Amino acid sequence: xxxxxxxxxxxxxxxxxxxxxxxxxxxxxxxxxxxxxxxxxxxxxxxxxxxxxxxxxxxxxxxxxxxxxxxxxxxxxxxxxxxxxxxxxxxxxxxxxxxxxxxxxxxxxxxxxxxxxxxxxxxxxxxxxxxxxxxxxxxxxxxxxxxxxxxxxxxxxxxxxxxxxxxxxxxxxxxxxxxxxxxxxxxxxxxxxxxxxxxxxxxxxxxxxxxxxxxxxxxxxxxxxxxxxxxxxxxxxxxxxxxxxxxxxxxxxxxxxxxxxxxxxxxxxxxxxxxxxxxxxxxxxxxxxxxxxxxxxxxxxxxxxxxxxxxxxxxxxxxxxxxxxxxxxxxxxxxxxxxxxxxxxxxxxxxxxxxxxxxxxxxxxxxxxxxxxxxxxxxxxxxxxxxxxxxxxxxxxxxxxxxxxxxxxxxxxxxxxxxxxxxxxxxxxxxxxxxxxxxxxxxxxxxxxxxxxxxxxxxxxxxxxxxxxxxxxxxxxxxxxxxxxxxxxxxxxxxxxx
Numbered sequence: 001x002x003x004x005x006x007x008x009x010x011x012x013x014x015x016x017x018x019x020x021x022x023x024x025x026x027x028x029x030x031x032x033x034x035x036x037x038x039x040x041x042x043x044x045x046x047x048x049x050x051x052x053x054x055x056x057x058x059x060x061x062x063x064x065x066x067x068x069x070x071x072x073x074x075x076x077x078x079x080x081x082x083x084x085x086x087x088x089x090x091x092x093x094x095x096x097x098x099x100x101x102x103x104x105x106x107x108x109x110x111x112x113x114x115x116x117x118x119x120x121x122x123x124x125x126x127x128x129x130x131x132x133x134x135x136x137x138x139x140x141x142x143x144x145x146x147x148x149x150x151x152x153x154x155x156x157x158x159x160x161x162x163x164x165x166x167x168x169x170x171x172x173x174x175x176x177x178x179x180x181x182x183x184x185x186x187x188x189x190x191x192x193x194x195x196x197x198x199x200x201x202x203x204x205x206x207x208x209x210x211x212x213x214x215x216x217x218x219x220x221x222x223x224x225x226x227x228x229x230x231x232x233x234x235x236x237x238x239x240x241x242x243x244x245x246x247x248x249x250x251x252x253x254x255x256x257x258x259x260x261x262x263x264x265x266x267x268x269x270x271x272x273x274x275x276x277x278x279x280x281x282x283x284x285x286x287x288x289x290x291x292x293x294x295x296x297x298x299x300x301x302x303x304x305x306x307x308x309x310x311x312x313x314x315x316x317x318x319x320x321x322x323x324x325x326x327x328x329x330x331x332x333x334x335x336x337x338x339x340x341x342x343x344x345x346x347x348x349x350x351x352x353x354x355x356x357x358x359x360x361x362x363x364x365x366x367x368x369x370x371x372x373x374x375x376x377x378x379x380x381x382x383x384x385x386x387x388x389x390x391x392x393x394x395x396x397x398x399x400x401x402x403x404x405x406x407x408x409x410x411x412x413x414x415x416x417x418x419x420x421x422x423x424x425x426x427x428x429x430x431x432x433x434x435x436x437x438x439x440x441x442x443x444x445x446x447x448x449x450x451x452x453x454x455x456x457x458x459x460x461x462x463x464x465x466x467x468x469x470x471x472x473x474x475x476x477x478x479x480x481x482x483x484x485x486x487x488x489x490x491x492x493x494x495x496x497x498x
Contacts, residue, residue: 008114011363015121016094016130018367022374023086023131027388027414033133034386034414037085040071040133041417050224056421059229061236065221066174067135089137093130096137096144097121100337103148106155107306108345115348120340124366125273125333135175136330142171143334146184147313151306158204166210170217178241182320183334187312195305266321266331273332274339276362281343307342314338383470387415387446390474391423393467394444397476403440405474406431408447408455412471415446428455435459440479446472 028034039060042053052068054060070088078084097117105113120126129137146168152161172180192199226233271278317335321327347359377384394405404422407415411425423446426434431445444466447455452473456463463475 006114008118012097012117012121015118015127015363015367016090016097018371019090019127019131020083021371023090024083025378026082026374027378027384027386028082028133028417030385030387030412030414034412034417036067036133036135037071037082038413038417038421040068040075040085041080042421043068044072044075050221051228055416059232061229061232062240063135064174064177066171067133067138070138071133085133086131089132089134090130092137092141093121093126095141096126096337099141099144099148100340103151103337104341104344106152107310108341111348112341112344115344116341118363119277119344119347120337122363122366123273123277123336123340124275124370125329126336127366127370129330129333134330136333138175139172139180140333140337142168142173142175142180143183144168144337145171147187147338150184150188151309153205154198154201154305154309156201158201162205163210163213165205166214167217170214173214173218174221177236183316186316186320187309190312190316191305191309194308198305261325261327263323263325266318266324266327269327269329269332270318270335270339273329274336274343276365277340277343277347280358280362281339281346284346310338310342314342385412385414385470386418387412387423387469387472388418390446390467390469390472391415391418393474394419397466398444399442401441403434403443405444405446406434407472408445408451431455435477435479443477443479445475445477447475449473 028037039052039054042056043049043065046053049065049069049072052060052063052065067088070092071085074084074087078087097120100120101113101117104116108116121130146165149161149165149168153165169181169184172184222233271282274281314335317331317333321331376382391405404424405415405419406424406426408426408428408431411423415423428451434440435443445455445463448471449468452475453460456475459477463477466474466476468474
């Protein structure tokens with residue numbers, strides 16, 4: 001049975017399995033992963049599967065819960081670890097790769113389908129997101145499922161794919177919200193405007209029952225979320241879907257900060273996200289143009305329904321975010337399955353040296369580079385923005401009567417996650433008051449590297465340095481015993497009176 005698999009399959013399996021290295025060894029680095037990991041941890045701990053919580057008492061209205069459901073369920077099954085929280089994204093990526101193979105095999109044939117899976121799985125963003133705690137992977141699974149299903153319907157198939165189109169919409173709505181509908185409908189509208197004569201198969205779609213299926217899956221959570229924490233719909237629909245993208249300096253973000261990018265930056269993000277294959281594809285197009293074949297390429301694309309369908313699916317995320325100033329490179333992810341098929345159509349034809357060597361080397365480039373960065377990160381050669389080590393150091397020496405670990409200033413998300421929510425954020429003024437009050441035998445403080453002298457002041461001689469990382473230094477300070485501890489007689493009398 002094993003011998004039946006071709007070499008390309010084993011390469012694909014090795015690439016996907018290699019992602020386990022980073023999933024297992026690499027700590028959560030601020031800010032995205034530990035923020036979402038802590039939300040999933042709180043969901044698993046509290047048993048509240050309706051409202052994701054940013055921290056106890058603060059609801060997280062920024063994203064729907066599908067990714068948190070999957071991550072919290074994984075914690076319940078496999079226990080608390082980075083691997084458990086990252087595993088659901090890996091399975092979602094497997095689904096995206098499989099859907100890409102299905103579409104490429106139908107539209108371009110087996111050779112292109114094989115290369116499509118290899119190109120997609122070794123693009124930089126795909127490889128990274130396959131083992132990361134984030135919501136985008138689940139969104140892409142939903143949009144890809146809908147768009148692949150729609151192509152099968154347009155091609156004349158009337159089987160189960162016509163129902164999966166509506167299921168994909170529901171997955172997208174529960175992963176990222178209405179954006180999923182926009183990313184699905186836009187390429188369909190663009191394609192339909194050109195190939196109106198090929199829309200007859202759309203009558204086979206169960207529009208009424210399918211729409212009801214989408215609503216039945218997705219809407220109940222939206223209703224329950226608004227009833228439980230009123231104000232959710234206004235923040236999520238208006239703030240996250242309009243203000244975030246139309247206002248580059250949007251100050252309404254409750255959970256992070258807006259990213260003010262130059263308009264059109266999303267197209268540069270595509271080159272980064274698709275590395276190295278996007279560059280290879282652009283070089284190939286440039287060589288074709290140099291040989292005077294540009295006209296033939298455009299003519300062939302316009303006349304071929306499947307090529308334009310793939311192209312519209314690939315460029316829709318960039319078109320949608322072109323005028324947006326608040327963008328991230330992860331917004332490119334929905335484009336990559338279709339970009340991979342288009343690139344693979346050209347790459348699969350490169351059978352002459354040196355292009356065949358470049359093609360083979362490109363498969364290994366992103367996985368090897370990222371795996372090397374993982375080993376460099378965990379070796380300590382390059383300090384990481386994570387509080388895992390400092391929290392671990394604190395927990396290894398904490399004793400009865402000691403206080404929690406106090407973070408002076410803004411506490412990183414990784415500190416909140418690795419301390420299981422026990423780390424405390426305080427100001428330097430509050431820290432001074434804490435040192436003057438009774439209550440703890442020993443106080444632990446994580447102080448920003450550039451504020452150590454200012455925060456400790458005259459107490460620097462009493463502070464013992466326990467460790468440091470890229471951003472903080474960890475100190476312990478023994479506090480004077482309380483009055484009862486100073487007088488053993490009084491202490492004995494008090495204990496008898498009690």
